Amino acid sequence: LLPLTAQQIDFNSLRAVVRLSAPERVAATRNQSVTVDVVATLKDGYHINSNIAPTYPLKISLAENAAAQLQNVIYPAPKSHKLAGETLSVFDGEFRLKLTFKVAPNAPIGRTLLTSKVNYQACDDRACLRPDSIQLKLPLDIRN
Amino acid sequence: VKSDSTRKAAPEFALKDADGKTVTLADYKGKVVLLNFWATWCGPCKIEIPWFADFEQKYKDRGFAVLGVAMDEEGWEVIKPYLEQSKVNYRVILGNDTVAGLYGGVESLPTTFVLDRNGKIASTHVGLVSKSDYENEIMQLLEGATSSAGRSAVVAANRAAN
Numbered sequence: 022l023l024p025l026t027a028q029q030i031d032f033n034s035l036r037a038v039v040r041l042s043a044p045e046r047v048a049a050t051r052n053q054s055v056t057v058d059v060v061a062t063l064k065d066g067y068h069i070n071s072n073i074a075p076t077y078p079l080k081i082s083l084a085e086n087a088a089a090q091l092q093n094v095i096y097p098a099p100k101s102h103k104l105a106g107e108t109l110s111v112f113d114g115e116f117r118l119k120l121t122f123k124v125a126p127n128a129p130i131g132r133t134l135l136t137s138k139v140n141y142q143a144c145d146d147r148a149c150l151r152p153d154s155i156q157l158k159l160p161l162d163i164r165n
Numbered sequence: 166v167k168s169d170s171t172r173k174a175a176p177e178f179a180l181k182d183a184d185g186k187t188v189t190l191a192d193y194k195g196k197v198v199l200l201n202f203w204a205t206w207c208g209p210c211k212i213e214i215p216w217f218a219d220f221e222q223k224y225k226d227r228g229f230a231v232l233g234v235a236m237d238e239e240g241w242e243v244i245k246p247y248l249e250q251s252k253v254n255y256r257v258i259l260g261n262d263t264v265a266g267l268y269g270g271v272e273s274l275p276t277t278f279v280l281d282r283n284g285k286i287a288s289t290h291v292g293l294v295s296k297s298d299y300e301n302e303i304m305q306l307l308e309g310a311t312s313s314a315g316r317s318a319v320v321a322a323n324r325a326a327n
Contacts (some may be wrong), residue, residue, distance in 0.1 A: 076206040105207035142206065148273045148292035149207040151236065 038064045038143040039155060046160040047135075052126045054092060057159060059118045066145040068111035071099030077152045079112065081120065084136040088128040089138065089161060099103040105143035105145065128163050135159040166301050172285035175200065176267035180234070180258040183245055188232070188258050190284060197229045197306040198280040199299065200272045202260060204236045205247045209293040210275040214251055216296040220303060221255040227307050228282065231255035236265065236274060280295060281306050 041045040044059040049055040063069060072079045072094075083091035096118060122135060137157040143150045175198075179189045190198075203210035203216060217231045235244045235257055248257060265271035268278065279288045279302050288302050 071302075105211040107208065107211075109208065144208060146209065146293070148209055148275065149204070150273055151271075152238075 038150060039141055039157065041071065041139065041157050043157060045094060046132075046162060047122075048072070048162040048164060049122070049124045050164050051124055051128050051130075054121055054123050055161075056119055056121045058083050059120055059157065060115060061116045061118060063110070063113055063143070067143050068100075068109075068113040068145070069141045069143045070103055071110040071112050072096040073099060074110045077140070080140040081118070081157075082138050082140075083122070084138065086133065086135060087125060088133040088163060089122045089124050089135060091120060092123040093119075093121040095121075104144075113149055122161070124161070124163060130163055133161050133163065135161050166279065166281075166287040166305055169281075169285075172281065172283075172287055175280050175284050175286050176264075178264045178267065180260060180264060182256055182258050183241055183248070188256065190280075193230055193232065193280075194284065195228065195282050197224075197282055198284075199229075199231045199281060199303065199304060200234065200278040201231065202236055202265065202268070202274055202276045204274050205243050206237070207274040208252045211251075213275055213296075214253060214292060216299065218252065218254050219296075220300065223309060224303060229303060229307060233257035234260040234264065236260045236271065279303065279306065282309075303306075 040062045044057060044073055047057055070078050081094050097116045099112060102109045102111045138154050139157055140154045143151040177190050179187050182188050199217060199220065212285055221231045233255060237243050240259060273291050277290045278286050281287045287306055
């Protein structure tokens with residue numbers, strides 16, 4: 022695994038509930054799979070729907086890129102949160118996501134920018150923010 | 166609630182209810198209206214909805230109405246089953262970003278506006294508020310108490326009743 026560095030990505034200041042930290046860059050060779058740790062930090066008091074929640078789950082997708090594909094995402098175990106008589110499947114606090122990218126066999130040598138979209142829906146115990154998305158930009162150096 | 170002189174007119178809109186009928190704020194002229202933006206995926210909204218159903222039942226004969234504005238992007242397919250399951254007894258219309266924009270964007274749900282009989286916004290609440298806070302405001306507006314003495318009397322009477 023690549024070490025985490027201090028790339029801080031802040032988004033959408035009005036509704037900034039989720040902050041992501043990812044490596045400043047990633048290196049891989051053609052046809053290689055590379056796993057990247059991304060740390061998500063939620064604003065105090067907030068939770069977001071987990072990846073298995075029935076409505077607006079946390080979902081990560083990679084924008085079209087000929088150099089690589091998002092092969093797999095490993096999410097942490099969700100937590101249960103009770104509200105209004107329902108048990109919700111959520112993430113809160115700080116948690117780690119493991120994103121595995123597969124570099125294409127014919128990917129061009131050099132740097133490419135992997136742009137992933139992270140869809141989420143956040144609430145605290147008093148209010149919910151409307152579903153939103155943020156971008157995770159990850160520079161990938163493809164070597165021989 | 167805000168004093169009469171500081172209240173602004175609630176923006177007009179035309180939205181459809183579950184039967185496809187167009188609903189406008191003008192339809193509620195002369196009534197105190199609790200205008201509640203909510204969604205089926207919003208947990209805190211679901212805490213308030215039974216309160217609003219209770220208000221509708223208690224005060225509808227005194228010139229009061231609840232109007233729910235559902236912000237579910239999936240539309241009636243998800244809203245109707247929830248309304249049936251929750252026995253919602255007031256009118257619900259399907260909202261959109263344009264109307265939300267008229268009301269400041271409504272980035273957070275629930276967002277609720279309490280309108281006086283002249284269609285002006287007497288109070289705004291973002292997020293969950295206590296049932297008694299809403300009920301006190303509704304009572305003040307129904308009884309037309311705008312002076313601080315009048316407001317205090319209504320609040321005290323309501324607290325005693327609860």
